Amino acid sequence: MTAELAERQIGPGAGRERLRATALDLFTERGVSATSLQMIADAMGVTKAAVYHHYKSKDEIVLAVVRPALEQLMGLVRLAESRRSRAAQVETMIVGLADLIIANRRLYALLQGDPTCTAILQRYPEFPTLGERLVALLAGPDPDPGSVVAAGMLLAGLRGAGSDPRVMVLDDEEFRRYVVGCAHRLMRPRRPASATG
Template identity: 45%
Template sequence: MTATKGDTRARLLETALGLFTVHGVEGTSLQMIADALGVTKAAVYYHFKTKDEITEAVALPALRELTAILDHAATITRPGPRADYVIDGFVDLVVRNRVLVAVVCSDPGLARVVDRIVYAEQSVLVRMPEMLVGPDADEAATVAANVALVGVAMGGNTPALAYMDDETLRRHLADAMRRLLGRPRRRD
């Protein structure tokens, strides 16, 4: 059975992300990606013309999912359930994408690409804290929301927590985020 174009593209993106974790975006070349895949550089060019296109393609699915979480949260009229939805969705996204989040948090090359994508749309950087504490929140609540978001993103991929299974990490991150926001712990 031969690999389809989609399979090859998915393997290419997975390989690129793995190389980004070791060498960073700037330290990873298209030739390195081709070599790791066992294909020619021309085969990589068939799918992507530049490393920036690869980097965007690595990050875009998670960013689209985050935007979808916020779009759905915007339809929830009550602040408490809306905040809970964003917390649970964001934590789940971070846990399922530990490797990607780790690279975004530590690699300026991927962070730059993510910033470019984020700012091209209505900024999730503004929408997320507002969904958690409301658009008219005071400075302290706004700071707490931003600290909670950054803390979950950074904490969710720290090597010190790598031993935790996804469900345990998910539960602890959500609880920590709720504590930072002064929200009651969920009783599921």
């Protein structure tokens, strides 16, 4: 297929955006591993060659789909890491994650919950350490097991809450209020366990 024909089928700019949106629909409905380039092409009503003209592999499409949210998440981590106090770091993470979920509900679920997506992102330069940095910001330095469990539950719960159909009907402000409130309760400071148990 010539480049000109591929551009006519999908088009630059808005066409690439439509390709990414179609891929996201299929990835969230079927999972990344069960979605083929042919399925994406069929859903768009174009040839597989037209998809290949824009992205050479499914991995490239996955990266294109998740990169905006991933970059927002990395920016949030850098912002939280720049805060001086532990409380300010946790608050920045809680509020920032709530806003990130609101802006990218389906995408966040894909980013945090699809094993094939996670495997692809392991090759993305900053991603392998991102999960550790998230937990470190939420749980703190030298965290006790309870803080690590709470941070893990918060991150996993955000994925579920963001994609649950019963929650998707909430408007953004109401959803944000619930998320921030639950996160505050989960991440409240803990007293050290007594030596006598």
